[in-house]
Amino acid sequence: MSIRVRGLTADLGGRRVVSDVDVEVAPGEVHGLVGPNGSGKTTVLRALHRAIEPGTGEVEVAGVARHAPRRRLARVLAATTQEQRHDAALTVREVVEQGRTPHLGLLDRMRAEDRAAVAEALRTAELDALADRDVRTLSGGEGQRVALARSLAQRPVALLLDEPTNHLDLRHQYGVLALLRKLAADGLAVLLTLHDLRHAVEFCDRLTVLHEGRVRASGPPTDVLDEQLLAEVFGVRATIRPGPELKIDGVV
Numbered sequence: 001m002s003i004r005v006r007g008l009t010a011d012l013g014g015r016r017v018v019s020d021v022d023v024e025v026a027p028g029e030v031h032g033l034v035g036p037n038g039s040g041k042t043t044v045l046r047a048l049h050r051a052i053e054p055g056t057g058e059v060e061v062a063g064v065a066r067h068a069p070r071r072r073l074a075r076v077l078a079a080t081t082q083e084q085r086h087d088a089a090l091t092v093r094e095v096v097e098q099g100r101t102p103h104l105g106l107l108d109r110m111r112a113e114d115r116a117a118v119a120e121a122l123r124t125a126e127l128d129a130l131a132d133r134d135v136r137t138l139s140g141g142e143g144q145r146v147a148l149a150r151s152l153a154q155r156p157v158a159l160l161l162d163e164p165t166n167h168l169d170l171r172h173q174y175g176v177l178a179l180l181r182k183l184a185a186d187g188l189a190v191l192l193t194l195h196d197l198r199h200a201v202e203f204c205d206r207l208t209v210l211h212e213g214r215v216r217a218s219g220p221p222t223d224v225l226d227e228q229l230l231a232e233v234f235g236v237r238a239t240i241r242p243g244p245e246l247k248i249d250g251v252v
């Protein structure tokens with residue numbers, strides 16, 4: 001497994017917000033963490049990339065366990081989070097270059113392979129035209145693509161994304177989700193939080209549904225999202241019909 005979370009418990013503000021959560025993501029898998037607001041999705045991601053210290057439980061990424069040096073973790077795990085605001089006077093290219101930091105020694109300069117990883121990440125996130133722009137001048141969606149490009153430049157084994165499509169227009173939503181599928185096909189393990197259950201059905205191999213900090217169900221999307229769960233967890237009367245109402249087949 002590239003990502004393994006076992007029995008994870010986390011307390012925040014004196015309250016238990018995640019209890020006994022298990023999530024496993026294999027290489028090549030796109031795994032969605034879904035659940036209502038406040039159900040603990042971001043907290044699980046934050047424990048994985050060590051933005052918070054979990055209470056109990058095992059958290060392991062590509063064999064790098066919970067107490068291993070941070071630098072080892074940064075070589076295998078990239079995270080695109082909601083907190084990533086770009087408020088320094090840097091160009092888009094300079095932010096994406098930061099993705100190479102875990103692979104460089106303290107005084108090392110960028111090597112040819114680092115520059116190639118940055119160029120590929122910029123191209124993949126469709127940022128070539130914005131490469132020399134000051135990141136502080138970008139729109140929300142453009143900034144979100146910069147954060148993704150920085151993660152891609154890192155060339156990780158596992159990728160975490162917290163609501164990666166929430167600022168994106170329709171074309172870029174599709175573009176990012178299709179890109180995640182392609183990255184998974186190349187062997188990456190992808191764990192993302194999503195609110196749009198239609199995206200979850202269309203793009204995820206498996207889902208873990210969180211409710212009040214606990215795993216309510218996990219498995220293939222159409223097995224997991226039945227009428228009873230949609231009512232009890234999400235508070236909607238709904239059914240998953242085969243085939244989405246709006247089917248996007250590619251970008252033009």
Ligand SMILES: Nc1ncnc2c1ncn2[C@@H]1O[C@H](COP(=O)(O)OP(=O)(O)OP(=O)(O)O)[C@@H](O)[C@H]1O
Pocket residue numbers: 012013014017035036037038039040041042043044
């Ligand atoms: N720093 C904190 N201090 C206290 N409580 C916190 C803190 N961070 C998160 N929480 C609480 O932990 C719970 C889980 O939050 P989390 O952000 O993981 O939920 P989420 O499922 O990602 O929600 P959303 O869909 O709204 O993004 C929420 O009740 C939240 O209020």
